[in-house]
Amino acid sequence: MPIYLKNVCFTYQPDSPFQNQALNGISCTIHDGEIIGVTGPTGAGKSTFLQLLNGILKPTAGEVEVDGVVTSQLKGRALVNLRQKVGLVFQFPEDQLFEVRVFDDIAFGPRNLGWSEDKVKRAVQWAMDMLGLDKDEFQDRSTQELSSGQKRRVALAGSLAMRPNYLLLDEPTAGLDAYGRQLLLALLRKLNREYRTTVVIVSHRLEDLAAVCQRLLVFQAGQLALQGTVSGVFGHQEALQEVGLQLPPLNELLWKLKAYRPEIDPTVLTLEEAAGEIERAFEVYFQGGPEDV
Amino acid sequence: MFEGAIIGQYVPGESMVHRLDPRTKLILTIIMMTVVFMASSGWGLALSVGVIFFLIWLTGIPLSIYLRGIRSFRILIIITFGFQLFLVPGEPLLQWNFIHISREGLTLGGLMALRLVVVLLLAQFLTFTTSPMALIDGIEKLLSPLNKVGVPAHEMAMVMSIALRFIPIFFMEADRIIRAQVSRGADFESGNVITRLKPLTSIIAPLFIKAFQRADDLALAMEARGYQGGEGRTRLREIRLRRLDLLFLSTGLMVALGIRLIEVYV
Numbered sequence A: 001m002p003i004y005l006k007n008v009c010f011t012y013q014p015d016s017p018f019q020n021q022a023l024n025g026i027s028c029t030i031h032d033g034e035i036i037g038v039t040g041p042t043g044a045g046k047s048t049f050l051q052l053l054n055g056i057l058k059p060t061a062g063e064v065e066v067d068g069v070v071t072s073q074l075k076g077r078a079l080v081n082l083r084q085k086v087g088l089v090f091q092f093p094e095d096q097l098f099e100v101r102v103f104d105d106i107a108f109g110p111r112n113l114g115w116s117e118d119k120v121k122r123a124v125q126w127a128m129d130m131l132g133l134d135k136d137e138f139q140d141r142s143t144q145e146l147s148s149g150q151k152r153r154v155a156l157a158g159s160l161a162m163r164p165n166y167l168l169l170d171e172p173t174a175g176l177d178a179y180g181r182q183l184l185l186a187l188l189r190k191l192n193r194e195y196r197t198t199v200v201i202v203s204h205r206l207e208d209l210a211a212v213c214q215r216l217l218v219f220q221a222g223q224l225a226l227q228g229t230v231s232g233v234f235g236h237q238e239a240l241q242e243v244g245l246q247l248p249p250l251n252e253l254l255w256k257l258k259a260y261r262p263e264i265d266p267t268v269l270t271l272e273e274a275a276g277e278i279e280r281a282f283e284v285y286f287q288g289g290p291e292d293v
Numbered sequence B: 001m002f003e004g005a006i007i008g009q010y011v012p013g014e015s016m017v018h019r020l021d022p023r024t025k026l027i028l029t030i031i032m033m034t035v036v037f038m039a040s041s042g043w044g045l046a047l048s049v050g051v052i053f054f055l056i057w058l059t060g061i062p063l064s065i066y067l068r069g070i071r072s073f074r075i076l077i078i079i080t081f082g083f084q085l086f087l088v089p090g091e092p093l094l095q096w097n098f099i100h101i102s103r104e105g106l107t108l109g110g111l112m113a114l115r116l117v118v119v120l121l122l123a124q125f126l127t128f129t130t131s132p133m134a135l136i137d138g139i140e141k142l143l144s145p146l147n148k149v150g151v152p153a154h155e156m157a158m159v160m161s162i163a164l165r166f167i168p169i170f171f172m173e174a175d176r177i178i179r180a181q182v183s184r185g186a187d188f189e190s191g192n193v194i195t196r197l198k199p200l201t202s203i204i205a206p207l208f209i210k211a212f213q214r215a216d217d218l219a220l221a222m223e224a225r226g227y228q229g230g231e232g233r234t235r236l237r238e239i240r241l242r243r244l245d246l247l248f249l250s251t252g253l254m255v256a257l258g259i260r261l262i263e264v265y266v
């Protein structure tokens, strides 16, 4: 079942001199089985939005409904169950490692759910496989002796091991190199395709989102400025620029070329499609094949 | 979670008190604390509490915010009160099974609780109106005469300012880690002492790891920029005493003496 947000507002430290309205009147739906991207400038409320989805924060007004239950009505164990269903990976999750053994750290979540040790073992094994952490090599290593990239993978495994139906990730590609980013995005795609996990990714990097997401939510100053398919959102170049977001270089280029050839579609998402657009628009120059140019 | 870690937070403002020299506020705070702790009569107490509320009013910060700061200490206040109430022997007011409450216990408990509240109010009076850096400057200046007898005033101030600087970061970090572990199903509300130990370590361990890393980084960064200690360091903003400060200090002293005199002779 989807997650519905109805007119959600959130204020940090209400009724104090430090009160701060982080979200204002957000209404949207996160559909089952989709990969959805959340973007927006810094301070727009993206992280706050994620935390509302797994009940860490409760809306100060409006409702968040997950699988037919309103989060603000949940208490105690029901909240823990919500957090199993909706996994949240914070930014720089490697900071949360605390167990000595890698295995125990990954098992922390599953054990909190009260699973049998047998089930915990299977879940940890599966999560380590998903992240390409070899069990024999890693499970007994000390968490503090790992490289930061390995730590991040262990932390992600810790969230995956709880087998969430929804996986929320806050800036998961921050601080990763190009290869690490590719691996992570491939993992999310695999989770979504093979296990039907709904994935919500917060990122500043529209390229990363364009590579995996079907839809985008664009936040600005606590409000939803834009939402729609990735191509649909990329069609609003000016609006994106206004909120301080930069399109992927590919689309920037297509928008520039569109000034000369209005028939170009600047919202395509792959290199091949972009090449097709350019070829079609500049056909006259390409007539005799590459040698004649 | 740490929704209102409000005590010790600076509330920027334009009030007369905000503009005072930090040393003035430190000394005023110490004077008023002394007065309250020495007060031996209901009279003296009432007067000094009145003066404190007047000072608080001058800060222009709503009383409700002060009270909220005190609220987070309510358990401590109640325990303090309870201890005196039930344990101090004396003229019995109420007797029920093994519980007995004496008049002395009631007075002493009330007095202790009141003192605690006053200390908290004064601490907030100071920290709400003085930025942490100004506060440290003030402490360093006040301690500097002790330099001659070998007290490392500058180093002490530096240690305090670094600690102060990192307290909010530490709390934010704690908040972040609590949220992260709660997202992994950590449950702090149910279970017994043993089952709660695990969630607690899951927060404390990462916090300490991070704090030590940060201390290392900071030491390195300070050394890399040539920090060598207090000798010959100048500062960006010099603090100095003005007429307003002298007015506050002399009035404060006079009021304090006045209250003492009333107590002793009236």
Ligand SMILES: Nc1ncnc2c1ncn2[C@@H]1O[C@H](COP(=O)(O)OP(=O)(O)OP(=O)(O)O)[C@@H](O)[C@H]1O
Binding pocket: A012, A013, A020, A021, A022, A040, A041, A042, A043, A044, A045, A046, A047, A048, A049
């Ligand atoms: N714990 C908190 N207490 C008070 N205010 C907060 C807290 N966390 C965030 N805020 C404020 O809420 C607003 C939204 O913050 P949020 O972290 O959701 O933004 P974000 O879009 O995730 O930004 P970034 O891209 O920098 O991560 C900001 O103005 C921020 O200052």
Ligand SMILES: [Mg+2]
Binding pocket: A046, A047, A048, A170
């Ligand atoms: Mg954020």
